[in-house]
Amino acid sequence: MDASLYAVTPLNLLGALLLVLGAAFLLLGGLGLVRMPDVFNRIQAGTKATTLGTLLSLAGMGCLRPDWGLKLLLIGLFILFTNPLSSQVLARAAHRVGLKKSPLTQVDRLAEDTGEAP
Amino acid sequence: MLPLFSILLILWLMLNASLAPDVLILGLVTALVIAGLFRGSLSPLTEFKATPAALRAAPLYLLYFLKELVRSNLRLANVVLSPSLPLNPGIVKVRTRLTSRMGRLLLASSITLTPGTLTVALQGEWLYVHWVRVDHDDIDGATASIVAGFERYLEVMYG
Known part of the structure; x- marks a missing residue:
């Protein structure tokens, strides 16, 4: 057990606050996955919330354990570069196989241009 | 390499x-x-123009991106927490002036992480973007409100 993590210092408080904020955004992302009507809107909720939620959690961890800073920064960079890419590939694949879109959908220029299932 | x-x-x-x-x-x-x-593949420094203007634009781009990421999450929270779930989704087509591969890749990724937009496909200068609330379904209007903000910085950094 590392006692320094439980000491009440400004940096520890900031770290705890950032961790809670990060967790809150992750929770909202999870709620979005449940509430959103189709796969594209779900991916939107998932990508944005997990990116900011994880970055805030990493920043909070960096305040609690400054000696981990460099590695936490690297994890953050990996998330920033990989998260949007995986979402884009998922969305492209979902569109290509013609997964059902929400009836609220207004336009689909991609289907118009490629002839993929509208 | x-x-x-x-x-x-x-x-x-x-x-x-x-x-x-x-x-x-x-x-x-x-x-x-x-x-x-992986000689032929991209990395964040591929095609980076190491001019003073590009080096100034890079941190500004990062700041603008983080601001948009926070705004994006607040808007998402607003949608997810509303009992009525105010959605107006659609896939719109936008055009980019960027010509470098890395510039276009970063633009697509930035769009994915910013308010209500998700890049679904990238074909040459055209991007197909899923939008949670479609404000403009014409190319020029959508380009102005989705692409223009990031393009300003990426144009200087990558061209």
Whole structure:
């Protein structure tokens, strides 16, 4: 057990606050996955919330354990570069196989241009 | 090849936080092999214009991006927490002026992480973007409100 993590210092408080904020955004992302009507809107909720939620959690961890800073920064960079890419590939694949879109959908220029299932 | 090699080496040194000879040599050899295997692929320094203007634009781009990421999450929270779930989704087509591959890739990724938009496909200068609330379904209107903000910085950095 590392006692320094439980000491009440400004940096520890900031770290705890950032961790809670990060967790809150992750929770909202999870709620979005449940509430959103189709796969594209779900991916939107998932990508944005997990990116900011994880970055805030990493920043909070960096305040609690400054000696981990460099590695936490690297994890953050990996998330920033990989998260949007995986979402884009998922969305492209979902569109290509013609997964059902929400009836609220207004336009689909991609289907118009490629002839993929509208 | 050099950009990828430098990035891999920097990442390796950051992970190890040491400049001991054995660590350095292992990193050099591994980075060289990987950079050789993936000669044709992209890295954040590929096509980066190392001009003073580009170096100034890079931190501004990062700040703008983080601001948009926070705004994006607040808007998402607003949608998800409303009992009525105010959605108006659609896939719109936008055009980019960027010509470099890395510039376009970063633009697509930035769009994905910003308010209500998700890049679904990238074909040449055209991007197909899923929008949670479609404000404009014409090319010019959508381009102005989705692409223009990031393009301003990426144009200076990558062209």
